Amino acid sequence: MPELFMRMMKEEWRMHSTIFGHVSFALFPFMIFGISFMGSFLLPHLRQALPVGDMALATHVMFLVLGAMVGGFGLMGNEMMNRRFGQASLLAYSARSLPLSGKFIFANFVVKDTVYYFFLWVLPFGAGYIAAAPFTGAPFSSALLLLFTLALAFMAGLCTVFLLSSVYVRSRAVCGVMVIAGGFLLLVSFLSTGPTLALLFPPYMLYSGFSWGMLLLSCAILAAMFALSILLFSPDETGTTRVHGDLYRPLVKRGTFLQQSPLVAKDLIDLYRSGIGIGQALFSFAIPLVVIWFFLSLAGSFLPPHGLILLFAMISGVIGSTMYTWVTEFDSFGPYACLPVSVSTLIQSKITTCALLQVLPASFIAITAVLSGNSADLIPAVALCVSFSFYASGVMAYLCGLSPSVLVYDVKVLFTYLVFDGAVFAIFSAVSLAHPLYAISSVLLFFPGWLFVKAAMRRWDAVDPAGL
Amino acid sequence: MSVVLEVSGLSKVYGDVTALDRVSLSVEEGSLFGLLGPNGSGKTTMIKVLTGQIRPTGGSAMVLGLDSEHEGLRIRERVGIIPEQESPPSFLTSMEYLEFVGAVRKIPDIRERADEWFDYLEFGDKKNVLCKDLSRGTRQKLMFAQAFIHEPALALIDEPLINFDPIMQDLVKDYLKDYVKSGKTIFLSTHILEVAEEICSSFAVLHRGRLLHSGPVADLAEKGVHLSGFFLSLVRKGGHA
Numbered sequence: 064m065p066e067l068f069m070r071m072m073k074e075e076w077r078m079h080s081t082i083f084g085h086v087s088f089a090l091f092p093f094m095i096f097g098i099s100f101m102g103s104f105l106l107p108h109l110r111q112a113l114p115v116g117d118m119a120l121a122t123h124v125m126f127l128v129l130g131a132m133v134g135g136f137g138l139m140g141n142e143m144m145n146r147r148f149g150q151a152s153l154l155a156y157s158a159r160s161l162p163l164s165g166k167f168i169f170a171n172f173v174v175k176d177t178v179y180y181f182f183l184w185v186l187p188f189g190a191g192y193i194a195a196a197p198f199t200g201a202p203f204s205s206a207l208l209l210l211f212t213l214a215l216a217f218m219a220g221l222c223t224v225f226l227l228s229s230v231y232v233r234s235r236a237v238c239g240v241m242v243i244a245g246g247f248l249l250l251v252s253f254l255s256t257g258p259t260l261a262l263l264f265p266p267y268m269l270y271s272g273f274s275w276g277m278l279l280l281s282c283a284i285l286a287a288m289f290a291l292s293i294l295l296f297s298p299d300e301t302g303t304t305r306v307h308g309d310l311y312r313p314l315v316k317r318g319t320f321l322q323q324s325p326l327v328a329k330d331l332i333d334l335y336r337s338g339i340g341i342g343q344a345l346f347s348f349a350i351p352l353v354v355i356w357f358f359l360s361l362a363g364s365f366l367p368p369h370g371l372i373l374l375f376a377m378i379s380g381v382i383g384s385t386m387y388t389w390v391t392e393f394d395s396f397g398p399y400a401c402l403p404v405s406v407s408t409l410i411q412s413k414i415t416t417c418a419l420l421q422v423l424p425a426s427f428i429a430i431t432a433v434l435s436g437n438s439a440d441l442i443p444a445v446a447l448c449v450s451f452s453f454y455a456s457g458v459m460a461y462l463c464g465l466s467p468s469v470l471v472y473d474v475k476v477l478f479t480y481l482v483f484d485g486a487v488f489a490i491f492s493a494v495s496l497a498h499p500l501y502a503i504s505s506v507l508l509f510f511p512g513w514l515f516v517k518a519a520m521r522r523w524d525a526v527d528p529a530g531l
Numbered sequence: 532m533s534v535v536l537e538v539s540g541l542s543k544v545y546g547d548v549t550a551l552d553r554v555s556l557s558v559e560e561g562s563l564f565g566l567l568g569p570n571g572s573g574k575t576t577m578i579k580v581l582t583g584q585i586r587p588t589g590g591s592a593m594v595l596g597l598d599s600e601h602e603g604l605r606i607r608e609r610v611g612i613i614p615e616q617e618s619p620p621s622f623l624t625s626m627e628y629l630e631f632v633g634a635v636r637k638i639p640d641i642r643e644r645a646d647e648w649f650d651y652l653e654f655g656d657k658k659n660v661l662c663k664d665l666s667r668g669t670r671q672k673l674m675f676a677q678a679f680i681h682e683p684a685l686a687l688i689d690e691p692l693i694n695f696d697p698i699m700q701d702l703v704k705d706y707l708k709d710y711v712k713s714g715k716t717i718f719l720s721t722h723i724l725e726v727a728e729e730i731c732s733s734f735a736v737l738h739r740g741r742l743l744h745s746g747p748v749a750d751l752a753e754k755g756v757h758l759s760g761f762f763l764s765l766v767r768k769g770g771h772a
Contacts, residue, residue: 165564306659311627317633325634329620336622336661398620400584401612401678405604527585 071175090474092187099191103199117362119209123216123267126185128351130220133180134228135347169296173225173289177218185214208270208418222288229295229358231342243343246353248472250434270455307336326404326412327419330390343389344423352379356431369499372437376428376444376487376502377495380451383424388457388468390416396465407520410460416517417456443502447495451487454508457515458483464523535560535685535716536562536581540590543576543740550576552740553590558718558733563711565731565748566720567762573740574720578687581718589771597687608636611678614722619673621663625654628662632677648676651706652699666695667694675703679710686710687718692726704730728758738766740756 080088106118189210196206231238262268265281310332318324334340363371390413396406428448430439459467462476487508487531493503538557543551550573558564568574579585580591583603592599594606605744619628626645634640649655652672657665664672671694678686690698691707708730721727728748729736735745743765751761 305661305664307624307661308626308659309627309630311623311630315630325631328634329623329631332627333620333622397614397617400579400582401607401614401617401674402632403604403608405637 067163067171068175071171072179075175075179088473092473094188094478095184096194099188100195101191102194103195103201106199106201119270120264121362122209123213123264123270124354124357126188126213126216127264127266128354129221130180130217130222131224131350132220132347133184133217134221135226135342150415151265152225165224166296170293173292174223177221180221181214181217185217186210186424189213203528208273212266212270215269215285216264218285219264219266219288220294222285223508225292226288226295226468227345228342229292229297232297235293235341238511242350246349249353249357310335321415323408323412323415326409327416330413330416331419333392334389339389339392343386347385347389348382348423349427350429352382355382367439367496369440369443370496372428372432372435372440372444373447373495373499373502374492375431376447377451379424379428380448381455381484381488383421383448383452384417384455384459385419386420386423386452387413387459389420391465391467405524406465407524409465410516410520410523413465414456414460418453421449421452423454440450440499440502443495443499447491447502447505450505450512451491454487454512454515455484457512457519459521460519461515464519464526532747533560534558535595536564536718537593538581538590539592541577541580541587541588541592543580543585544575544588549655549740551580551587554740554742555590556735556742558716558747560716561711561714563574563707563717563719563730565727565734566718566737567722567724567727567734567758568720568737569722569766571739572737573721574615574737574741575689577737578614578718578720582607582610582687609683609685611681611683611688613674613678613686613691615689617674618670619662619677621660624659624661625649625665625669625673628673629676629680632680635682638681644680644709645676648680652702668677668696668699671695672699680705682708683715684688685716685718687720689720691719692721692723692724700726703771724759724762734758736762736765 084388189206192201192209193203193206195201196203226242227238230241262271265277265284269277311328314328314331315324318327321327335342352375355378359375359378360371366374396409399409425445425448428444429441432438432444437444458480462480474487491502491508494504534557537750538556540556541551542549554573554577566574566577576585580587581594581599583599583606584598595609597606597609599606619625620631623631626642626649629645629648630641632638633645638644646655649658652675654669654672655670662670665673671691673687675691678688692703695703704726707717707719711732719727719731731748733745733747736743744761748758751758756772
């Protein structure tokens with residue numbers, strides 16, 4: 064176990080550092096540390112608007128979501144490697160060539176992800192808060208406890224995704240039922256008792272009031288989820304050759320009004336047949352948004368009546384823009400190099416596919432507006448969500464070209480992305496909170512978004528496409 | 532015979548590595564030109580530069596009268612390419628992939644042409660199987676079909692026989708020989724010397740990015756020299772240079 068674990072750790076490091084450069088990637092935890100350290104000095108001001116407990120809860124939820132997203136990303140590691148480096152493989156797939164069982168390798172993989180991302184994300188964040196404690200007056204013991212409970216929250220997200228993925232491989236129906244039942248339970252609980260259920264999140268409870276019993280309970284839940292993931296784990300069957308009907312031609316015909324319909328049709332088929340479309344829609348879109356809605360509503364009493372749904376619409380837009388990473392997941396420029404296709408054409412087609420997929424966030428936000436009793440704000444909310452998504456996709460295309468999911472760890476790229484999106488988020492938060500109808504002005508974001516797409520096409524056409 | 536491909540002083544440098552070092556050569560229309568060289572000699576880089584996939588560091592390359600540095604897209608419209616390592620997209624079936632190629636290349640009768648290729652290369656039973664589930668040999672058949680399906684004036688093919696069984700190799704070699712007889716040109720990159728000797732009309736030897744030799748295969752035959760012996764002595768000498 065230690066040997067495989069250590070090699071997987073090295074492999075993960077080498078994969079990231081090869082992609083982003085050793086120095087750039089090594090700086091990433093320092094950036095998280097810096098953000099956390101400086102953010103800690105804002106806490107006294109934030110406390111005037113948001114109770115300490117709610118802030119702590121929101122931070123725990125953030126790490127729960129982060130764990131879930133890291134888990135989802137990890138499960139697609141091999142696709143990522145193949146996409147970036149051509150024919151490549153990870154140790155996680157070595158059961159095919161080494162005398163090691165799939166379950167053993169999967170257990171190592173889960174532990175590796177936990178430890179690796181703890182050092183990459185959780186520790187720098189907690190360390191920043193701890194380092195600021197002498198200046199902000201936060202008790203040192205509380206800061207240490209926060210680091211520990213955030214790690215538990217992160218692991219909870221990670222284990223949830225691994226458990227669901229293990230169930231998904233065995234039965235998509237059971238996994239779907241679990242997710243729908245979980246979402247329904249959260250919704251019913253929220254509608255009947257407000258955010259009470261969230262307060263029962265074990266890592267948060269442990270932080271709010273440390274007790275050995277709660278510590279044991281938190282660890283026991285995580286251990287049970289981990290064990291269940293391993294027990295239920297079943298590697299994909301290989302050697303089966305299913306026959307598929309022709310989806311491509313009908314799709315191209317239906318999309319003839321689109322400029323790049325041959326490429327868009329391929330993207331849609333990739334998403335559908337790989338299962339990544341459903342997986343991403345669940346793990347990278349619906350689940351994080353349900354959780355975010357749940358916890359954002361904690362701040363509801365501090366916002367005007369329309370504030371919650373409009374803020375949520377903006378967040379949904381930002382998360383909706385990550386669909387650009389879904390459609391760039393499968394192929395580098397390589398497979399297109401033998402065809403008369405330029406990088407700019409590919410970027411244009413990926414943005415088009417991403418725009419088509421916006422029906423998902425738009426529907427999601429519309430349903431949320433109706434269910435939460437904000438039907439009157441439905442149009443401004445949908446406008447905000449879709450405009451934000453298009454704008455953020457444009458920024459992402461400009462900064463990352465066809466490799467958004469690998470360039471996210473490049474400090475410079477991430478920082479620039481946060482500045483571009485953060486500034487617009489701040490402006491439209493203020494505008495939307497002032498009056499719900501003002502939110503409709505967010506459609507203006509289509510213009511800079513379009514300019515970013517055009518700039519992306521020019522910028523990435525000028526780069527040698529091999530290796531993109 | 533007119534020249535369809537002209538390379539002058541072509542160089543490509545990746546960091547500290549010189550993949551191509553001032554290479555000059557030309558290929559005549561209707562010839563089956565073999566670019567030979569050991570692994571890592573720069574053959575694949577040469578095809579990438581010629582088809583505008585990467586830009587040269589120095590020199591120039593004209594392909595079908597088009598400048599590869601600035602008109603790569605137009606070159607790729609007019610030529611057929613088999614890349615060395617690329618596989619067809621994982622989640623399209625074989626038929627869907629050829630339809631995709633047809634849609635991108637705007638080939639109107641693509642299904643009919645695809646069916647002809649499925650029959651010719653004997654993999655019609657795989658037309659509805661996802662590319663990720665195909666064997667290496669079948670993927671190679673598919674890549675071969677996509678390169679020739681629009682009957683290009685020039686095909687640049689990188690190790691096209693490498694995953695084929697002997698029967699399929701024979702079939703493909705015959706196809707290539709017939710293709711050039713129809714006046715079209717093939718630029719073949721390979722390190723399988725027997726194949727080059729059997730089907731190429733002219734060849735060039737590349738080693739560590741430098742061109743060691745260029746000329747007709749018939750010249751060797753006249754001197755009673757085998758291509759493999761000539762190649763090995765050339766590369767060994769070049770290697771010590």
